[in-house]
Amino acid sequence: MTGKRFWSWLAVTFGGLYFLLPLVGMFDFSMRMQRGAYSFEAYRVVLADPRFQQTFGYSVVLALLTIVLGILIVVPTAYFVRLRFPGLRPIIEFITLLPLVIPPIVIVFGYIRIYNTSSILPLTGSWWGTNILLLFGYVVLSLPYMYRSVDTGLRTIDIASLTEAAQSLGAGWARILTVVILPNVFVSVLSGAFLTFAIVIGEYVFAALLNVNSFGPYMVWMGGNRAYEPSALAVIAFAITWACMGLIQLFTRFSIFSIVRR
């Protein structure tokens, strides 16, 4: 082993330990609920908790709705900006990046000020209104990821020619978007969708301030009131996020459309 290699290995090992040790520690701790034996008792308790099932189910539904709404807003926008208004692209890109710059707490306070019960549109006053507000807020939070992935996907296909070809064959805008454009940026949409899912599942600030019982506040509540279960919950949350990342990789690698691009 040469000296150069040694230092490379050392750097990689150090980096790996930095990220893995806390996780290993957390996993180890989550297994020690039963005295004197390793067990998945903490996981069993968490998974059996009806509040876990309720909040997790709620967050999953909300994440899926966020993805659907995000796709409906982002795909046509990114498509028409590329096709008709390429000059607007930097502006749109800047706007979609704003949620990364402005903290969620600022956004949600803005929402509460504008949509409170004494406003013209008192969304926070009803169950439906609050949920819609949360959904719209999550779509905004997911914009940077969704827009970037879709825009990158659109760059890899010749949307102008494909659009004109479809038009000359009689297709209208709805058909062009659903049959020609969307399937060809499907992998990009999926990677945006999985990132959105990961964000929405663990989101705390929006949900807590709008007083919604979603998975994020449940995890925080659990963290403040139990010993072993929060670690188990954190490991579960990590596993979900990793599964999302893994699925992105899987779809990107084995999709027939990604072969087209190569």
Next chain:
Amino acid sequence: MAFLDIQHLEKAFGAMRVVKDFNLGVEKGEFVSFLGPSGCGKTTVLRMVAGFETPTSGAICIEGRNITGLPANRRNIGMVFQAYALFPNLTVEENIGFGLKVAGEGKAATRSRVGEMLELIGLPQLGGRYPFQLSGGQQQRVALARALAPRPQVLLLDEPLSALDAKIRISLREEIRRIQRDLGITTIFVTHDQEEALSMSDRVVVMHQGIADQVGTPFEIYNRPTTRFVAQFVGSLNLLDANVVDAAAGKVLLGDVPVSLNRPLLGRSGERISLAARPEIVTLGRSDGDHVVLAGRIADVHFLGSVIRIRVAVEGGLLSLDTFNQPDRPPPLLGTPVEVSVSHRDLLVLAA
């Protein structure tokens, strides 16, 4: 009124007029090529016919119906693109059937039409493949079938052969022409390749700076060009500077050599003109009869196999001429004094 009638078509992008007063009537079943260099406006005219660009003024009519304001998807015009533009997520069959599906054709009718189209382009076994599994030539054939499947009134081809290699270009252009003849579909073909335009078309429109310089059969365009641009752009051409001595009698001066063209000229006496001759009408040596004979020296010899291209320096410039290879007669040596002859009638007179 012609089947496809283009009247006073104009297109300006800001202050730049890219198409100027373009007029053309295309008969039903005719194959018309737009030929010209890049930026001459040929593709813009095609895109206006397709509905992808809106004319600044003018009208486009098909069978007497004005379609100028109609969106592209309601024109019933098929189009083949340079970059194929096949839908990557659909199979060959689905690509070809796309227009039929949009038109609301039944499943059985679509299947039979797609099969018919696959037979027409000679790829019946490739229906289940995706575009990325096909070669460039095959993709362009599928694009042609896709454009033809919904039975469009007019077919537009936007440089469909430009992205292909030389051998496939030739075979595909023959195939396109055969299919066009079989179906009798009115076709406009845009190209910058004169060989393609001359070999495929019923008529050629030579375009230059947004204007249709000349419209005619390939034979007319090649042999009787009406403008200097057409003469120079289509085929290769020898240009010799000359001065008109007597316009009525057709006498000009080529350097110091008097030449009689035996026909009245349009220019005035003393005016400078250009005499133009295609390489194949210039012959080496003195010919009998109605010929202009010029003396010169061999300046260049290119042996191309079946054809030998020779350049002769004469008064007024260089003359390029083509002779067929003859095994018993080697090409002339450089610097050899020779005489070349051109028939009076074949010499074109162009404004200088």
